[in-house]
Amino acid sequence: MNVGKIPSLLDTFNEKYRGPAIHPVELSPRYDLSRDWIARKPEGKFPFSHFPGVYVFVDETEDVVYVGKASNNNTLGQRVSSYFKGVGGGKAVARLAVCEKVRFVHTIKVSESFFSAAVEEFLIQRLDPTLNRHGRLKKEALKLAPQ
Secondary structure, three states, X not given: OEHHHHXXXXXXXXXXXXXXXXXXXXXOOOEEXXXXXXXXXXXXXXXXXXXXXXXXXXXXXXXXXXXXXXXXXXXXXXXXXXXXXXXXXXXXXXXXXXXXXXXXXXXXXXXXXXXXXXXXHHHHHHHOOOOEEOOEEOHHHHOEOOX
């Protein structure tokens, strides 16, 4: 499904499922892995990198390929950067073969880490990303990328 549906889905989530004491979830601008990657300390460079939340991997055609969460002791920057490594020149390469098709990343900030799982599952159910299966990365996606 196309990434363009995410803003309206998050509006629906905020209206229907977010309690009055919880801040609304917030979607980041698109982060281009082929252009925006900073090889030094990438975990501090992603939008909302120091917060818990949800990340959305998007391919070249703007289709959502994977939705995951950063919660508990992980921040979005730590979690997203674990899939990629910097190779200099501001570029990133995938650590897992499946991530080779990922071009863009969107992050979604949540106010409480326990809320990440709810947002992740909400998006997976509605976006049906090609690499998610019951909220987890499919087994075939766990192969290492050629170096």
